[in-house]
Amino acid sequence: MQDKPLSIKKQRKLPLARRLLPFILAAAFPAALLFLFFLPAGAGADEFQATPGAVVAPEPAAPAGENLTGVFYDNGSFLKYKAGAAGITIVACDQAATRINIPDYIEGKPVTNIAREAFSGCRELTEIRLPGTLRTIGYAAFAGCKSLTGIDLPEGLEQVGEHAFWYCDSLREVKIPASLKDFNLNTFTGKGDIRFAVAENNPVYTCRDGVIYTKDGKTLVRAGIIGSDSFAVPDSVTEISTGAFFHHPLTSITLGPNVKTIGPEAFSSCLQLEEVNLNEGLKNIGDKAFQGCLRLDGIIFNEGLKSIGANAFEGTAALKEIVLPAGLASLGQSAFKGSGLEKADLAKSGLETLPYGTFWDCVRLQDITLGDRIRVIEDSAFRNCTFREITLPAQLRQLKTSFTGCAELESITFPYSLKSMGSGVFAECTALEAVYFEGNMPHRGDGFGTSVPNGVWTRENDSFSGLPLAVAKKLKIYVLTGARGWGDSFKDFADGSGATSRIPFVYPVEYYTLEEEAEQDNPRLILHAPESFAHLETGSTAEALGVIRAGLPAEAGPILWSSSDPSVAAVDDSGRVTALQMGVSTITASLVYKGTLYTGEAEVNAIGLESPLDWSVQRDGTVIINGFREGISEQEMTELEIPRSLGGYTVGAIRSHAFAKNPSIRSVRIPGTVQTIGNNAFYYCALLREVILEEGIRDIGVNAFAGTGLRELVVPQSVTRIQDAAFADCQELQSATIKSGNLEYPLGIGVFRDGQNLKEVTLAEGITATGGYTFAGCTSLESITLPSTLQALNMYDFSGCSNLKTVELQGYLLRQETGIAENYNPFAALNIDFVRGIDNKHIKFDYRESKDLVILHPDDGNDWGGLFNNAVRTGVRIPGGGIRLDGFIPLTSHSDTGGKSYQPVINEINYGTFPVPVQNRTAAIAETAQSSTEASGEKDEDNTAKETAKAATVFEVVRKTVEENPWLSVAAGGMILAVILLGGAGRFRRNRNDQ
Structure with missing residues (x-):
């Protein structure tokens, strides 16, 4: 059968397809070559071959437009870094990278630092080679690298930040060099399955049988693989360090005879630990020392034990019985919380206070002996326990919210010595039937004696609040005949507290006499x-x-x-x-x-009546100053000296608002016995010119001296907390010195805010952070030196400091946030930084207009410039007191040095390993300067600059690829020639067919 002839339309389509075929083949050929070339390195390799500067990653992503000095590229993968005065800091890598080699040198400079969190979360990273030039590893630098199996810390490394290798679950081998002399080995988390090796010439540490000790053998620092389920601590050891056996699989531990201290978390989460043999010489058990040891079923405390830390035995579900020794003087909060205790004997212990949460959630505890030394039982001490009765200490004076949730407690007797009860002592005690009081009515709850609008004297925070109404209706309260304070009725609010649950209720009160109870066992x-x-x-x-x-x-x-x-x-x-x-x-x-x-x-x-002060005795037996007594003359108020004691009691606090807005006080001396100066204690005492704070004071409250006429201030080193606006709006304050006893603590918000005459500030070592607005509005402040312990500044700390010329940092800001919202970030990448808010006529966030302000930092090789907006000038002090500006800020003809000895250094912009033509470099420098000038708010131009930068980056990748692989030029030329030949052949054939 003859084929049907094609239509004219189909006849026309056929030669068109035939004509396109050569071009399709020509395009497919170079595409295949490019695919093979750009195939991720190592995708088919059997072994990792490290080459200088190479970062191997299966799925590279283009780096974001951070303010980086440079980026290394290798087959499309990247390693981000920044260049400082003395070296290179690695700041990030491809999150999908599997094996990384960090070279010793980049751009001719040694790689000295790995920044905080630089490799954090690189889950696929299995191997890494660290450079021999490395000096520091930052906070959490490799945290969460779950596939990393080993780390060889290079000789020369001097510092490793906290949590540097946390949650590196696959880490099995760690080599510690001799240069690492001060090292927190708990930067590693593990399950005792890390094999440690320590260089023999390390002057601080040594490793024996898988366990790291200090060189003198006195401190057991960290246990790795020990090859046994049990371990005996050597006789030379006097201290077991923090986290030494954290999550270790051992089942038995015996302490050597000379161990004095078990550090915090030393045996925490040892899930297999069943037996602990304490030595007679043990003095201290640290916080969380045995927390989470689920199988620990018994422990005998030695008589010489002095302290047990907070949460020390929390969650020890198999622990059945404890006897606290006579020498025990200190017990931390929640020490036995959630344990399996059935019996607890505290009768011999020297404890006077049963701390917060001691037996919280000990649901099996039935037999408890407290003894008679305990005078205070803190909040939640017995929360959710299930005992039906308990004998309280005969000398008990203060009881807080101690029995909340004791759903099986039926009755309780309070001794005659009881003076104070907290709010909601019996909240959720659904089985409570009777409460006996042997003495006068104690102070009952925080709301004791509070009146409400309906005219009923109520106590919405009373000791009996929080009882279900059904329980409250049946509850009977027994008080002694002749006891004072009870009255004829006992009004309260059951079933909670607050406006929505105020239920006026009168408990039935029955009187009894103890002498009639002949059967009493305790006459x-x-x-x-x-x-x-x-x-x-x-x-x-x-x-x-x-x-x-x-x-x-x-x-x-x-x-x-x-x-x-x-x-x-x-x-x-x-x-x-x-x-x-x-x-x-x-x-x-x-x-x-x-x-x-x-x-x-x-x-x-x-x-006596000699003191002009009104005061009262607090629950802890110390005096609190309430203010002046009535009838005191203005003359008597002028020079105020707080005494060290009143009525035989130590003066321990000044009440909030005690002397607020007093128009007569000119000077005040506060002794070291005072632990707390309350909120607004001297608020707007406008004529108060002189304040002497003695050593011993610990807490200065909110607005404590705000608005006073202070001219000079010295905060003693004993202070551990300065709260918000403590010295704000002190218009005459010129000099402020904050000392520190090496106790780390942060400053509150706006501590010196609006101190318009403040010119000199000295912050001693110990201050760790600011609260924001610290010096806002201090228009006379010209310079400030910040301590090396400072780890972070906060938003608007120097807002309005229009004459500020130098901010000098003594240490690296290890905890400075850099990724939070711009409005709260003192070092945001755009035009918002910790100098934001300074008079715009003075600082315009443009190095060409910023006439004075320079951030000075140590010349230690760290990447300081990376913390700051490029619009803020940074530099270091040079011999003679002058300032050398950092190189990443270009010097222009518009720069004004303000008469200072600045020595700017001009570094060309660094694009990594790409050789950039001179003309391109000049253009790039100009572009960077222009973008810095216009950084404040001009989003469209900023976006354009970013897109241009991205395009330039892509271009450079292609150019570099061609330069490093010349054969690609030949291949590309061949492909172009093939396209031309195939296309020509097609046209020739078509013309022939047409003929």
Whole structure:
């Protein structure tokens, strides 16, 4: 059968397809070559071959437009770096890179630093070669490199930042050089499966049998692979360092005879640990030392143990019983929280305070003995415990929110000594039926005595608030006949607190007498002191002390009275006390019954009227100054000197607003016994010119001296906290010195804000961070030197400092945030930095217009310029006091040195390893200067500059590729020739067919 002839239209399409075929083939050929060339390096390689400057990554991404000095490229992968005065800092790499070789030199400069978080989160990174020129590794530099198996730290390395290798789960080998002398080995997290090696000539550390010790053998620093489930600490060891066995798989540990201290987290998360043998000489167990040791089923504390740290045995689910020794004087918060304890004996211990959360969530605890030394039980001490009854210490004075969530507690008896109870003591105690009080009514909750609009005296934060209403209706409260303060009714709010749950309720109160309870196993004398005992004025006599013979017959006696200090207070045979002079004395009643001596005590505070101050005794037994007493003349207020003690009590605090807006105070001296100066204590005392703060003060509150007339300030080194605006708006303050006892602490917000005459500031070592607006509005401030401990500045710290000329840094800002929102970032990459807000006529964020301000930094080789906006000039001091500007800021004819000895250095812009023609370099420098000038707010031009930079980068990649691979030029020429020949052949054939 004959084929059907093609239509004219199809006949025309056929030669068109045939004509296109050569061109398609010609295009496919170079595309295939390019694909093979740009195939990611190492994709088919069996071994990693490190070449200088190479970064191998399977899926490279173009680097973002950060303010970098340069970028290394290798087959499309990149390694980002910055150049400083003394060396190169590596700042980032391709997140998908698998193997990395960092060369010793880049652009002729040694690679000396790896920046904080430079390789953080590189999950695919398995191998890395560090340069021999390396000196520092920054904070969390390799954190989260989960595939990294080993690290050989080079000789010459001097410092490794905290958490540098955290969560490197595959890390198995670490070599520590001799040059690393001060090293926190807990920069590694692991499960005891790291094999450590230490250079023999390391002067600080040594490694024996997989365990690192200090050279003298006294400190066990870190345990790696030890090849056994059990371990005996050598006799030479006196201290087990922080995290030494963290997450280690050992099951048994025996301490050597000379171990004195177990450091924080030393055995934390040892999930297999079952047995711990403590030595007799052990003195201290650190915070979280055995936290999370789920299988630890028993521990015997030695009698010489002095302290147990916070959370030390938290989560030890198998631990059943503890006996705290007589020598124990300090117990940290939540020490046994969430443990499996069934029995706890504290009777012998020297503890006077049961700390916060001690037995929180100990749901099996049924048998507990507290003894009689404990006087304070802190918040949540027994939270969520399930015991039904508990005997409280006979000398207990203060109880906080201690029994919240004890859902099985049925009854409880409070001793006569109890003076204060916190709010919601029994919240969620759903089984509570009866509460017994042996003494006068204590201070009940933070809202005690508060009146509400309905006229009912209520206590929405009362000790009994938080009880379900059904429980509250059945609860009975028993108080002693003759006890003071209870009254005829007991109004409260059950079922929570606050405006939406105020339920007026009267608890049934029943009175009883202890002497009627002949069956009591604890006969004793109980003294009820009159309220006047708290402040008994000199020369006055109080009413007689009340005596209750609990469990003792009426005929037992006679009662004998005595005073611990008869010169302060005398007591007669009837128990009446007379105050003779200022001080504190203990009044004791005693009797002998059946050969046994029984005693009861009460404390009297004798006060005088000599002090012009109004004061009161706090729960901790120290005095708080409330202000001046009524009727004090202005003359008496002029020179205020806070005494070290009042009424025999140490003065420990100044209450908030105590002297606020007092128009008469000219000077004040505050002794070192005062721990806290309250918020607004001297707020806007406008005539206050002189303040002397003695060593010992620890906390200066919000606005404590704001708005005063201070002219000079010296903050003692004992201070550990300066809160917001503490010295703000002190218009006459000219000089401020903040000392430090090497205790690290941050400054609050706006500490010296609007101090318009502040010219000289000295911040001692110890300050770690600022709170923002620290010196905002200090228009007279010309220079400031910041301590080496400073790790971060904050937003607007120098806003409005229109005469500021130098900010001198002594140390590297290790914790300076660089990736947060611009409005809060003091070193943002655009036009917002920590000098933002300075008078725009003075600083325009343009080096050509910034006439004075220079950020000075140590000349240590670190990449300081990387922290700052290019519009801010940086430099170092040179011999003779002059300033050498850093090279990355170009010098132009518009620059004004302000008469200073500046020595600018002009460095050409560095594009990595690409040889840039001179004309291109000049254009690039001009472009960078122009973009810095216009950086404030001109987004369109900024975006254009970024796009131009990206295009230039792509061009440079292509050009570099061709330069390094000349055969590509030949191949490209061949492809072009093939296209021409194939196209010509097609045309020739078509013409022939047409003929």
